[in-house]
Amino acid sequence: MDSQTRFQIDSNGIQINDEIRETDGETPTIDELHQQFEGTEGLEATLKCAAKGAPAPLVTWLDPHQRNLSSVGGYIVDRNSGALIIARVRKTEDSGQFTCVAENSAGSERKTTNFVVLRKPKINSFLNQSFDENKESLLECRATGDPIPDISIRRDGDSRALALGDPRVSLLAQQQPNDETVLSLRLSQTRRSDDGLYFCRAHNRGGVVETAGHLEVRFAPDMSRTPITSGNPRHSSDHVTYLSFLSVKTWNQQPINMTCVADAIPNATIRWWFRGQDLALQTNLYQIEPN
Secondary structure, three states: OOEEEEOOEOOOOOEOOOOEEEEOOEEEEEEEOOOEEEEEOOOOEEEEOEEEEEOOOEEEEEOOOOOEHHHOOOEEEOOOOOEEEEOOOOHHHHOEEEEEEEEEOOEEEEEEEEEEEEEEEEEEEOOOEEEEOOOOEEEEEEEEEEOOOEEEEEEOOOOOOOOOOOOOEEEEEEEOOOOOEEEEEEEOOOOHHHOEEEEEEEEEOOEEEEEEEEEEEEEEEEOOOOOOOOOOOEEEEOOEEEEOOOOOOOOOOOOOOOOOOOEEEOOOOOOOEEOOEEHHHOOOOOOOOOO
């Protein structure tokens, strides 16, 4: 603080009052500036620098490249309040040390703060997969982000992440050299009930992202929903299921209806046989209607 001192002197050269001290102002002091700020890539961020002094100081911001941001597009500097608004945070340009400079007629002060740019998670891959019943199945979720995101997988209709309570389930997270995190979900004995949508969720301080993938469980034709007539024996061979109708009665040449229901993934082809003959070829006597 610069100052001047004045006295009143009488005709004999004697001081007749106390000193009068005049000041030119108070040097600025930056009294509020966090050591670190964070912003998410692609979003808006605000840095605040509060300073006091007399007269009230004006604030200037310098970026990591020492540019005066008052005249750089994409940045808004409120010189009175000390706020800096970054309209759209960029990883390369905005990471590093920003400098707050407070100035008035009495002097100036500058301080630096570190600006950390976060990168919201991105799920690079969570593919639909198809596996056979009772075989091992695998779903892999691959994600990137900064900081490294936490990844979890859940089933559709359940907000909780899959855990290791089921002995069939194993979860393994691995970090790849390209900064990609991979979470692998393995089912040792895949069941038909495992078929459905799964969601991969990745989150860090930059945000949260979630995407869906489908696990399809392939299984041989299952005719258990076929209406029972009189004890229908079934047997299977090489993904083919056979069902025999032992007793179907009719009289007076009345037509009869017989229904065969086959559940399967992929869809099953149903054919009817009688005494070794393919009934699809006997159109004059038999009519086969697909559902």
